[in-house]
Each structure stands twice: as structure tokens, then as C-alpha cells.
Amino acid sequence: xxxxxxxxxxxxxxxxxxxxxxxxxxxxxxxxxxxxxxxxxxxxxxxxxxxxxxxxxxxxxxxxxxxxxxxxxxxxxxxxxxxxxxxxxxxxxxxxxxxxxxxxxxxxxxxxxxxxxxxxxxxxxxxxxxxxxxxxxxxxxxxxxxxxxxxxxxxxxxxxxxxxxxxxxxxxxxxxxxxxxxxxxxxxxxxxxxxxxxxxxxxxxxxxxxxxxxxxxxxxxxxxxxxxxxxxxxxxxxxxxxxxxxxxxxxxxxxxxxxxxxxxxxxxxxxxxxxxxxxxxxxxxxxxxxxxxx
Amino acid sequence: xxxxxxxxxxxxxxxxxxxxxxxxxxxxxxxxxxxxxxxxxxxxxxxxxxxxxxxxxxxxxxxxxxxxxxxxxxxxxxxxxxxxxxxxxxxxxxxxxxxxxxxxxxxxxxxxxxxxxxxxxxxxxxxxxxxxxxxxxxxxxxxxxxxxxxxxxxxxxxxxxxxxxxxxxxxxxxxxxxxxxxxxxxxxxxxxxxxxxxxxxxxxxxxxxxxxxxxxxxxxxxxxxxxxxxxxxxxxxxxxxxxxxxxxxxxxxxxxxxxxxxxxxxxxxxxxxxxxxxxxxxxxxxxxxxxxxxxxxxxxxxxxxxxxxxxxxxxxxxxxxxxxxxxxxxxxxxxxxxxxxxxxxxxxxxxxxxxxxxxxxxxxxxxxxxxxxxxxxxxxxxxxxxxxxxxxxxxxxxxxxxxxxxxxxxxxxxxxxxxxxxxxxxxxxxxxxxxxxxxxxxxxxxxxxxxxxxxxxxxxxxxxxxxxxxxxxxxxxxx
Numbered sequence: 001x002x003x004x005x006x007x008x009x010x011x012x013x014x015x016x017x018x019x020x021x022x023x024x025x026x027x028x029x030x031x032x033x034x035x036x037x038x039x040x041x042x043x044x045x046x047x048x049x050x051x052x053x054x055x056x057x058x059x060x061x062x063x064x065x066x067x068x069x070x071x072x073x074x075x076x077x078x079x080x081x082x083x084x085x086x087x088x089x090x091x092x093x094x095x096x097x098x099x100x101x102x103x104x105x106x107x108x109x110x111x112x113x114x115x116x117x118x119x120x121x122x123x124x125x126x127x128x129x130x131x132x133x134x135x136x137x138x139x140x141x142x143x144x145x146x147x148x149x150x151x152x153x154x155x156x157x158x159x160x161x162x163x164x165x166x167x168x169x170x171x172x173x174x175x176x177x178x179x180x181x182x183x184x185x186x187x188x189x190x191x192x193x194x195x196x197x198x199x200x201x202x203x204x205x206x207x208x209x210x211x212x213x214x215x216x217x218x219x220x221x222x223x224x225x226x227x228x229x230x231x232x233x234x235x236x237x238x239x240x241x242x243x244x245x246x247x248x249x250x251x252x253x254x255x256x257x258x259x260x261x262x263x264x265x266x267x268x269x270x271x272x273x274x275x276x277x278x279x280x281x282x283x284x285x286x287x288x289x290x291x292x293x294x
Numbered sequence: 295x296x297x298x299x300x301x302x303x304x305x306x307x308x309x310x311x312x313x314x315x316x317x318x319x320x321x322x323x324x325x326x327x328x329x330x331x332x333x334x335x336x337x338x339x340x341x342x343x344x345x346x347x348x349x350x351x352x353x354x355x356x357x358x359x360x361x362x363x364x365x366x367x368x369x370x371x372x373x374x375x376x377x378x379x380x381x382x383x384x385x386x387x388x389x390x391x392x393x394x395x396x397x398x399x400x401x402x403x404x405x406x407x408x409x410x411x412x413x414x415x416x417x418x419x420x421x422x423x424x425x426x427x428x429x430x431x432x433x434x435x436x437x438x439x440x441x442x443x444x445x446x447x448x449x450x451x452x453x454x455x456x457x458x459x460x461x462x463x464x465x466x467x468x469x470x471x472x473x474x475x476x477x478x479x480x481x482x483x484x485x486x487x488x489x490x491x492x493x494x495x496x497x498x499x500x501x502x503x504x505x506x507x508x509x510x511x512x513x514x515x516x517x518x519x520x521x522x523x524x525x526x527x528x529x530x531x532x533x534x535x536x537x538x539x540x541x542x543x544x545x546x547x548x549x550x551x552x553x554x555x556x557x558x559x560x561x562x563x564x565x566x567x568x569x570x571x572x573x574x575x576x577x578x579x580x581x582x583x584x585x586x587x588x589x590x591x592x593x594x595x596x597x598x599x600x601x602x603x604x605x606x607x608x609x610x611x612x613x614x615x616x617x618x619x620x621x622x623x624x625x626x627x628x629x630x631x632x633x634x635x636x637x638x639x640x641x642x643x644x645x646x647x648x649x650x651x652x653x654x655x656x657x658x659x660x661x662x663x664x665x666x667x668x669x670x671x672x673x674x675x676x677x678x679x680x681x682x683x684x685x686x687x688x689x690x691x692x693x694x695x696x697x698x699x700x701x702x703x704x705x706x707x708x709x710x711x712x713x714x715x716x717x718x719x720x721x722x723x724x725x726x727x728x729x730x731x732x733x734x735x736x737x738x739x740x741x742x743x744x745x746x747x748x749x750x751x752x753x754x755x756x757x758x759x760x761x762x763x764x765x766x767x768x769x770x771x772x773x
Binding site: 004007010011014141142144146147148152 | 751754761
């Protein structure tokens with residue numbers, strides 16, 4: 001037994017060295033989510049009054065400096081790429097007891113209502129908090145991936161720098177804008193949309209039960225996305241549905257879909273605002289939130 | 295639980311600690327622990343069929359006692375038949391019912407006769423093919439006077455459900471395992487160390503070679519119609535190695551785990567790619583199954599047909615191998631696979647070289663040529679084993695014979711493929727050098743501990759760095 005333990009010891013040391021060198025374990029299928037969880041631990045995020053959650057819309061379009069300067073309250077942006085509404089239910093059930101916010105703010109567009117939930121988030125979120133917070137090396141074992149996969153991920157993941165509050169900037173020069181993404185026109189609604197609406201409803205109910213104010217923000221969409229009356233009708237139906245859900249459950253619904261203020265030049269694709277657009281967007285939001293957040 | 299998984303590692307660590315530290319010195323409690331652990335292991339995957347396993351074991355236990363108590367030949371045969379029919383009945387129902395229904399309705403459809411028979415939504419109980427053969431061999435061995443019936447239900451049920459080899463073999467014979475269960479196990483450091491080495495070797499084959507190959511071969515089989523023939527040929531070669539690495543890797547882990555518990559169980563592979571002919575191959579591949587069928591099917595059959603000379607022998611072999619094919623699964627591909635392998639014996643029977651075995655360890659250019667020829671033959675036969683249908687098999691063969699045989703093809707997971715190929719080379723070299731040993735890591739000739747440690751850590755590092763992205767279930771789990 002002793003010899004077996006001694007034989008295995010260098011292997012544990014190897015993984016600890018890897019961890020210290022920044023080759024973190026692959027916990028979920030989203031490298032951004034894994035990076036965000038590491039950032040939360042690094043920043044030692046404790047109790048926050050204002051919790052921002054959602055997908056890349058929340059991540060990039062809620063400017064942390066403007067939020068913290070204008071709203072005199074503790075804040076952190078928990079958002080991550082590709083998150084769906086049904087993912088948020090699982091996330092919030094873990095984040096809220098740990099960070100005890102008074103307000104949850106979500107900036108969303110159509111993308112959060114299009115896909116099924118990512119089952120790998122549960123790999124992290126269902127692990128006991130003690131292990132998540134104090135023994136992240138445990139995930140080398142729990143979610144085993146080969147070392148070359150771990151190294152590959154680190155070197156090929158999309159580079160992202162979080163600010164101190166977990167937010168990030170999206171700045172793409174006009175010449176670098178991906179034309180395929182610029183011209184894309186996602187089909188909406190999809191077969192997962194109703195499930196996500198149901199998820200939004202149960203999320204709103206749950207937050208109300210927790211006595212947490214839920215602020216749902218409809219983010220701007222590029223004008224050329226709704227270039228037919230039919231498209232406009234569909235997104236209006238989406239807005240109405242979300243408003244109905246949020247307000248019926250005691251939440252606050254704010255809609256910033258305005259193609260005059262948010263012209264196409266402020267976008268990088270059909271949904272995402274550039275940094276300049278995000279600044280405009282956040283200023284609008286904080287002006288309204290000042291009346292709500294005390 | 296897969297052997298190459300964290301839940302199993304945790305299970306086995308706890309099990310071993312209880313086995314050697316808490317219940318050591320008490321045979322009764324050690325066996326009870328083995329039985330409990332085996333049932334937990336089995337139920338972890340699907341608890342619903344635990345009752346079937348327990349029921350089969352209990353019935354066979356009491357039948358065995360009944361056979362042992364009577365000297366009446368007819369009564370003994372009757373009891374054996376009850377046991378055999380019970381076991382085979384369950385096996386046929388769970389494994390072959392839908393296949394039989396579909397085959398019969400298909401046969402009638404050939405003659406434009408419509409037969410409406412419903413198939414059932416049957417889930418195949420894990421390991422049923424393996425534990426059924428264990429119970430049948432137990433009853434037959436008692437009847438033939440080779441063993442005495444087990445007198446302890448726990449001991450017998452532990453034999454049937456012995457978890458290291460329950461799900462995918464080896465198919466242990468009662469005279470191998472029951473006596474070991476009936477006597478106290480004392481911890482033997484050398485045996486345990488060898489067990490760990492064999493587990494390491496099995497892990498290397500399974501998660502570096504087999505799983506990395508699987509990512510490529512599955513993709514090729516799903517898209518073979520659009521890929522160049524060169525990719526198809528490469529995939530055939532890889533799949534042949536993949537099946538070996540997967541199955542022998544599992545067997546190595548099973549044998550290693552049993553060694554850690556103080557048991558020596560049946561060897562299942564003897565470096566089959568070094569075979570010189572088809573008979574040699576089947577003496578080295580899935581040894582526990584072929585020897586089982588040899589003892590209980592082929593030998594009685596060949597005795598029965600001895601008056602028909604070589605024709606009788608050919609018939610016996612064809613039937614034996616068709617059963618080997620059928621055992622593997624409920625599909626005509628397996629039937630054809632088995633039958634084809636039987637046909638490959640015919641030249642050896644006709645030339646009278648079937649049982650000719652060269653003494654000593656073979657090497658040299660002719661040996662290499664024979665091995666290469668065998669490998670190419672295996673590539674074509676194992677494709678049948680893998681394909682979903684005979685039609686797909688022949689369509690695949692058809693796509694092989696095209697000018698695109700000389701075209702290049704794209705490998706998406708380049709690092710994994712390079713690692714798999716390097717690992718395959720290491721495996722062949724190591725197994726060739728160690729072909730007189732039970733497994734490649736039995737390195738008695740290397741005396742320096744440092745050198746051995748270097749090899750062990752080298753393997754461990756290789757596994758940790760290059761193991762496949764997705765660790766797949768063992769191929770033989772579905773049998």
C-alpha cells in the first residue's frame with residue numbers, strides 16, 4: 001500500500017505543477033466558463049449586491065466601470081459565452097446562496113433562447129463548494145482529460161481578459177469584422193425556445209421566492225436582422241413574451257431595442273455591440289437602474 | 295462501472311482496504327465481501343438485472359447439489375438439462391429474441407408471405423453471455439465428474455458474479471476459480487505487484503490505443519461512402535488493432551484486479567497477432583471462450599462425427615465457429631464472421647496441418663510473412679464483426695477497390711492519431727520481446743529497479759498525456 005502511494009505521488013505532484021503553471025483542468029465544455037470560475041476564485045468574490053448573469057451579451061455589453069461608478073453597490077459579472085436560460089437556472093441556484101445578491105441583472109437577446117442547456121456546467125456546479133473553492137485540482141481527476149488536451153486548450157483558447165468585476169470588452173476593427181457572422185440571420189424561434197421561456201418563468205418565480213429583484217434587460221439587435229415585417233413581428237413577439245413573464249413574476253423588464261440609438265456601426269454581428277456600443281448601452285441602463293437599485 | 299474510470303478506482307480502493315485489512319483472515323467474510331462487491335459493481339450499471347444474476351446463480355447452485363447427490367444417470371442428465379436450458383433460455387430470450395423474430399419474418403418476406411410478429415423492447419443484461427457460460431460449465435463439469443458441487447452458496451455465487459471478470463470475461467472455469475474462493479487468500483506482494491503491472495499495461499492498450507483508434511474508425515465507418523479507399527483500408531487495420539487493444543486491455547485489467555485480490559484467473563490472450571495461421575490465431579484469441587466451446591461443443595461433436603473423417607471434422611469446426619460468431623451478437627454479421635473463420639480452417643484440415651505446432655519461440659522472415667498475411671486476413675474478417683449489416687460489409691469492400699486507394703486522406707485529430715500509432719508500435723515491440731511471458735510488463739530479465747521504474751513512469755506519462763478525449767465502453771460489454 002505504501003509503495004503504491006509512493007508510486008502515485010509523483011503523478012499528483014505533476015498535476016499540481018501543471019496547475020501552478022496555469023494549465024487548469026478542463027471542467028466544462030466552455031473554456032470561458034472555466035476561466036470565469038477561476039477568476040471568481042482569484043478575485044475572492046464574496047457577497048455582491050448586484051449580480052450580473054447571462055451570456056456574452058451580459059459579459060461584453062455591461063461595462064463594469066460605468067456600473068460601479070454610477071450605482072454605489074457591490075457588483076460582479078458572472079456571465080459566460082453561450083449560456084442559455086435553462087443553464088442560468090442551475091447556475092443561479094449555486095451562485096445565489098454563495099454570493100447572496102439583492103439584485104440579479106440579465107442582459108439577453110435572442111441567442112439565450114435558441115439552444116439546449118449545456119450539461120457540462122453541472123460538472124462544476126454540482127461539485128461541493130468546498131472542493132470548488134479550495135481544491136480545484138480535484139477536477140483533474142473528476143473530469144479527467146489527457147494532459148495534451150489540457151495544454152491544447154490553454155494555448156488555443158480564445159484570449160480574454162476580465163476586468164476586476166468579471167466583465168470584458170469586445171473591440172473589433174471594421175476591417176476585421178467576420179462577414180459571415182455579420183450577415184448571419186439565426187432562425188428564431190427554435191425547438192428549444194419554448195423550453196427556455198419555461199426556464200425563464202421558473203427562474204423568475206424562484207428569484208421572487210428568494211426575495212431577489214430580477215432585472216431582465218432586452219439588449220439591442222442589429223437593425224438588419226429584422227429586415228422584414230415577419231422578422232420584426234417575431235422579435236416583437238419575443239419581447240412581449242419575456243415582458244409578460246418577467247413582470248408577472250414581480251421582475252423588472254427593460255427593453256433597449258432601438259435601431260436609431262444603436263445603429264449598425266455599433267455592432268460586430270447580429271447581436272453583439274462593440275465596446276463603443278456597450279458604453280452607450282450601459283449608460284442607458286445605469287440611468288434607469290439608479291431608480292431601482294438602492 | 296468502467297475499469298478505466300474514477301468511480302471504479304474509488305470502489306476498488308475501498309474494496310481492497312476492506313478485503314485485506316478488515317476481513318483478512320476470515321474466509322467467510324472475504325467471500326461475502328466479494329459477493330457484495332460484485333453485486334454492487336453489477337447493479338451500478340443497471341440494478342434491474344441483478345435479480346436475474348442472483349436467480350441464475352441460485353438455481354444452478356441447487357441443481358449442482360442435486361446432480362452431486364444422485365448417481366442416477368438419467369436424473370443427473372435431467373438436472374443438467376434444466377440448468378442448461380434455463381441459462382440458454384434466458385440468453386436466447388434477452389439476446390436473440392428480436393433477431394430471431396426479424397430473421398423469421400424476413401425469411402417469410404422472401405416468399406412474399408407477411409408474418410406479423412412483434413419485437414420486444416428488450417434490454418440486454420450486462421455480462422449475460424459470460425455468466426451463463428460459467429453456470430453451464432459448472433453443471434457439465436459436475437456431471438462429468440471433473441468437480442464436486444460447491445457446498446457454500448456464497449462461494450458459488452461469488453464464482454458466478456466475480457466482478458473482475460463478470461462483465462466481459464475471461465470466462466473462468468469452476469475448477470479454476472471455485473477452489474481459490476474456497477481457500478484463504480494470503481497477500482502476496484509479488485502477485486499484487488504483477489497485478490498492478492498488468493493493469494497498467496491494460497490501461498495503456500485501452501485508453502491510448504483502443505479509444506484513440508475508435509475516434510477515427512467510427513467516423514470512417516459512418517462516412518465510408520464519401521471517403522477515399524486509402525482511409526477505408528487504414529481504418530480496417532486500425533480497427534483490427536483496436537478490438538485487440540480494447541478486449542485484451544480489459545482482460546489484462548481484469549486479471550490484474552483479480553491478482554490484487556489474490557486470485558489467478560484464466561489468461562484470455564496470447565499475442566494473437568503473432569499467429570502463423572488461423573488455428574494458431576484462435577488458440578491465442580479470446581482463449582477462455584474458444585476453450586469453453588472446444589471442451590463443451592467441439593470435442594463432443596467431433597467425437598460424434600468421427601466416423602465421417604475430415605468431413606466430420608470440418609462440420610464440427612464450422613458449427614463450433616458459427617456458434618462463436620452467434621455468441622458475439624444477434625446479427626447475421628456475427629454468424630457470417632464465425633462461419634467464415636470456420637471455413638478458413640478447411641485448408642488446414644485438408645492438408646493435415648491443423649494441429650501442427652512448431653516448438654519453441656518462432657522468429658525469422660517466414661514467421662513475419664505468416665504474421666503479416668494473418669493480419670491482412672484478420673482485417674477483412676474483423677470488418678464483418680464491426681459492420682452493422684452484411685450489406686454494409688460488402689459495400690465497404692466494394693468501395694475499397696477503387697483508384698482512391700492511392701489518395702491521401704485527412705485525419706482531424708492528428709495528435710491523438712500520432713499517439714495511437716506510436717503506442718501501437720510500442721505495444722507490438724514490447725509484446726514481441728515478451729511473447730513468452732503472460733503480459734508485456736513481466737520484465738523479470740530487467741534487474742535494475744531504476745530501469746523498471748523508468749518504464750512504468752514512461753507508460754504512465756504516455757497514458758496521462760495521450761489518452762483519448764472520450765473513454766469509450768469496452769467493445770465486448772455489448773456481448
